[in-house]
Amino acid sequence: MKQVSPKKHLGQHFLKDENIATKIVDSLQQQHVATLLEIGPGTGVLTKHLLVHDHFKAFDVDAESVVFLKEQYPDHQDQFLLQDFLKYDLNQLATPISVIGNFPYNISSQLFFRIWDHRNDVHEVVCMIQKEVADRIAAKEGNKTYGILSVLLQAFYDIEYLFTVPPHVFNPPPKVQSAVIRLTRNAVGDLGCDEQLFKRVVKAGFGKRRKTLRNALKDLNLEFATDAAVFDRRAEQLTVAEFVQLTNHIAS
Structure with missing residues (x-):
């Protein structure tokens, strides 16, 4: 064969x-x-x-x-x-x-x-x-x-x-x-946020991983306040739960 x-x-x-x-x-x-x-x-x-x-x-x-x-x-x-x-x-x-x-x-x-x-x-x-x-x-x-x-x-x-x-x-x-x-x-049914926006936020954050989230997330082209302390951090510093919180902040 x-x-x-x-x-x-x-x-x-x-x-x-x-x-x-x-x-x-x-x-x-x-x-x-x-x-x-x-x-x-x-x-x-x-x-x-x-x-x-x-x-x-x-x-x-x-x-x-x-x-x-x-x-x-x-x-x-x-x-x-x-x-x-x-x-x-x-x-x-x-x-x-x-x-x-x-x-x-x-x-x-x-x-x-x-x-x-x-x-x-x-x-x-x-x-x-x-x-x-x-x-x-x-x-x-x-x-x-x-x-x-x-x-x-x-x-x-x-x-x-x-x-x-x-x-x-x-x-x-x-x-x-x-x-x-x-x-x-795992046991997570849903993340408690818009999961497609979550995906966009994660991708954008790591797309410019050396920049702070304040700068990296500009590519989302969405209007949201960036005065919270989390925006001074870089994507690699955030846990999954913090990305969920960030997504909800952006969506609010």
């Missing part, structure tokens, strides 16, 4: 270490979900452990990968979809959803923004990403790596940095270290 060739333009680095694959799959805690979705199955190193789930689907934009998996697992052909997670209507899937995968590194941030958009449907994420991105997502306020994804994801998910993965266990080896993290939906 023809093997799948990793494609640079898709950011593919195929995991080849079976022990790490098992460790990633075992990191899933929510076993009884309505949909278990794998993003970027590639050669199926995680997939073969996931097929035991009744409601499993795998999305990949690589036609070669989808054909390979359908040939490898002919009894599960309907579960392998030539689909882009970023464009697929997730409302078609039964919820709650658990997401797992070795995320393509060149679109990992986009995948997390998509997950944030569906935060009430996606209850768990276990994924391997670039270590730098994992550090950023898990960072707390006051840390230089604390940023947009840190605030948005921590608002609705408990973040756990699980373990680091070296380059040599991939084909081809990436030029960076990788890491596996777990996101678990």
Whole structure:
């Protein structure tokens, strides 16, 4: 059977270490979900452990990968979809959803923004990403790596940095270290603010992270008083709760 060739333009680095694959799959805690979705199955190193789930689907934009998996697992052909997670209507899937995968590194941030958009449907994420991105997502306020994804994801998910993965266990080896993290939906139903404005405020604040919020938030083009002490601070100094308070101040 023809093997799948990793494609640079898709950011593919195929995991080849079976022990790490098992460790990633075992990191899933929510076993009884309505949909278990794998993003970027590639050669199926995680997939073969996931097929035991009744409601499993795998999305990949690589036609070669989808054909390979359908040939490898002919009894599960309907579960392998030539689909882009970023464009697929997730409302078609039964919820709650658990997401797992070795995320393509060149679109990992986009995948997390998509997950944030569906935060009430996606209850768990276990994924391997670039270590730098994992550090950023898990960072707390006051840390230089604390940023947009840190605030948005921590608002609705408990973040756990699980373990680091070296380059040599991939084909081809990436030029960076990788890491596996777990996101678990927390008990927050809503933030108590306009959540889309919250997203705009967070993005604007970190868009000019070296400036005080008084200057960084000018790009919002909204009228609001900036005499409060919080506007003398920088975005990286604010907790999630303080961003919520800031959003309500701007909206008032």
